[in-house]
Structure formats: structure tokens, C-alpha cells
Amino acid sequence: MGMQQMIKYMEQSDHIYAMLKQCPYEILREWKLTTHAAGTVLFSQGDVQDSFYILVDGIADISVVGENGKKYVQSTYAAGNMIGELEIVDRLPFMSNVEAVTNVVLMGLKRDYFLKWLQLDRNFNEYFIRSILKLQYDILKKEGDNNLYPLHQRVCSYLLSCVPEGKKNTDGTIIIQIDKQQLSRQFAVTPRSINRILSKLKEHHIISLHKHEISIQNMDQLRLEEQMSRS
Structure with a gap:
């Protein structure tokens, strides 16, 4: 992916800029850009992926399918949301399905480079930890609301x-x-x-x-x- 394209997405999203603003050049040049049509299942529950992704354009639904076959939408992602951040470190199976609601663009980074990025970039390391904690908070809050209200x-x-x-x-x-x-x-x-x-x-x-x-x-x-x- 060209640096001009990278800069374009950073300028369009504060979240993407916050993640990548101190990313080392050796990591920046390893990002891969992919486009997907609306309705595409980008990742399936149970899949194991070897890359970390950032949604840079479009909207995607994050959902799970229960034993009764019902589809439960956990969240809707837009530009700047991370995908696969919970699973990538230990190569765990995806907990959810990710489906493109509109046409979407993803930036993907192979696991080895992602782990190196965490080591080299203190800014992203802190951003990553805060994002994981917020995600966990939001999930627990939603589960609590479902039970209480x-x-x-x-x-x-x-x-x-x-x-x-x-x-x-x-x-x-x-x-x-x-x-x-x-x-x-x-x-x-x-x-x-x-x-x-x-x-x-x-x-x-x-x-x-x-x-x-x-x-x-x-x-x-x-x-x-x-x-x-x-x-």
C-alpha cells in the first residue's frame, strides 16, 4: 500500500491517526489494503486469522449466531475500529462474525509485524491496551443492560x-x-x-x-x- 493512501486514511479518521502516528516505517510499509463488497462475510465465527486489521472505510456488523440459529449483532464498526485484536496474539478462533454492511476497505498487518509493532511503538501499545479495556467494558455493560432492563x-x-x-x-x-x-x-x-x-x-x-x-x-x-x- 502506498504511503499516500496511508496518509489519506490517517487524515480521514482521528482513530486511525492516533494508532499510526508513531508507527515505524518498517511496519508501515507492510500494511496491505483490501476492498470488499457489501454483504461479504469478512471473517467467520471460529476462523483463525494470521493478521490484524483496521477498518478504514465503510461499515461492518459484528455478530454471533446462537445455538438456536438467531443472529445477535454485538456491535457495528466504522472507520478506525480494530478487527481481530482479541484473537491475534495467541491465534485464537474468531469469537464473532464480521460482515460488510456497506462496501468496506481493510488494512491488514501480518501477526509477526503486529507483535513487533507492539514492541517498538509505545504510543500504539498504550492505545491498544486502552481499546481492549474499553471493548471489555462496553461488552459487560451491554450484557448488564440486557439483564437489567x-x-x-x-x-x-x-x-x-x-x-x-x-x-x-x-x-x-x-x-x-x-x-x-x-x-x-x-x-x-x-x-x-x-x-x-x-x-x-x-x-x-x-x-x-x-x-x-x-x-x-x-x-x-x-x-x-x-x-x-x-x-
């Missing part, structure tokens, strides 16, 4: 979390690019369960539903719904 609260909370990435219209409504099927996978529940909650929010004029979008019409009421369903 009803589905209604979790759906409201998730919609609120999507607001910063939404499109704000002149009338004050906010458009979120997500549909019922995605929410069903996000919470590993049936579409009927999701539809029941969304229909109730629609009846109260909190949201409106479209084919692949949800429009938030009353942000204050959505926050109130989220708070009330905690009790």
Missing part, C-alpha cells in the same frame, strides 16, 4: 444513541438509517417484538416508520420513554 427501554436507548449520526431535517425531525430487521438482529429478538415497540412509539407520535429509516419526531418524549421504562 426491558426491551422497550433498550430500543429507546439505542435509537437515542443513533441520533448523533442521524440526519436532521428543517422541521426538527431526525432520520436514522435503520429498519425493523436490523433492530431485531441487534437485540436477538423476533421482528414481532420489535414491531410491537415501534408501533407503540409511532402511536404516541414519537417516531414515524419508513422502509429503511426511522424518523424521530419527538426527542424529549423518546428520552422520557427511555427513562420511564427503566423503573
Whole structure:
């Protein structure tokens, strides 16, 4: 991969810049760039990979499939997220599936160079440790929320979390690019369960539903719904 391409991705993402800003040149020149079409399963649960990856463009879903066959989306990754960081050191099998939601671009680094990078670059070493700890924190928090709070609260909370990435219209409504099927996978529940909650929010004029979008019409009421369903 050319250095100009590397600089381009560093300029586009603060996370990528934070990781690579002190990467030694001998490591920088070993990165490989690959592109993948939307819908591609990039990595499968149980696979063993010999490279570490950074998502530099596009969006990917991180999911697991339970014994009952249900797909549970653990997270959605965007530019700057690391892939395979938990498995690479000891060549462990991937715990999750990674699927391209949009067209994606990955930067990959072979395991030997990755381990050398950790030794040579104190900046990345610290970034890596902080990222692993944050990931563990987020996973435990999500598991705790799933056990403590009803589905209604979790759906409201998730919609609120999507607001910063939404499109704000002149009338004050906010458009979120997500549909019922995605929410069903996000919470590993049936579409009927999701539809029941969304229909109730629609009846109260909190949201409106479209084919692949949800429009938030009353942000204050959505926050109130989220708070009330905690009790």
C-alpha cells in the first residue's frame, strides 16, 4: 500500500491517526489494503486469522449466531475500529462474525509485524491496551443492560444513541438509517417484538416508520420513554 493512501486514511479518521502516528516505517510499509463488497462475510465465527486489521472505510456488523440459529449483532464498526485484536496474539478462533454492511476497505498487518509493532511503538501499545479495556467494558455493560432492563427501554436507548449520526431535517425531525430487521438482529429478538415497540412509539407520535429509516419526531418524549421504562 502506498504511503499516500496511508496518509489519506490517517487524515480521514482521528482513530486511525492516533494508532499510526508513531508507527515505524518498517511496519508501515507492510500494511496491505483490501476492498470488499457489501454483504461479504469478512471473517467467520471460529476462523483463525494470521493478521490484524483496521477498518478504514465503510461499515461492518459484528455478530454471533446462537445455538438456536438467531443472529445477535454485538456491535457495528466504522472507520478506525480494530478487527481481530482479541484473537491475534495467541491465534485464537474468531469469537464473532464480521460482515460488510456497506462496501468496506481493510488494512491488514501480518501477526509477526503486529507483535513487533507492539514492541517498538509505545504510543500504539498504550492505545491498544486502552481499546481492549474499553471493548471489555462496553461488552459487560451491554450484557448488564440486557439483564437489567426491558426491551422497550433498550430500543429507546439505542435509537437515542443513533441520533448523533442521524440526519436532521428543517422541521426538527431526525432520520436514522435503520429498519425493523436490523433492530431485531441487534437485540436477538423476533421482528414481532420489535414491531410491537415501534408501533407503540409511532402511536404516541414519537417516531414515524419508513422502509429503511426511522424518523424521530419527538426527542424529549423518546428520552422520557427511555427513562420511564427503566423503573
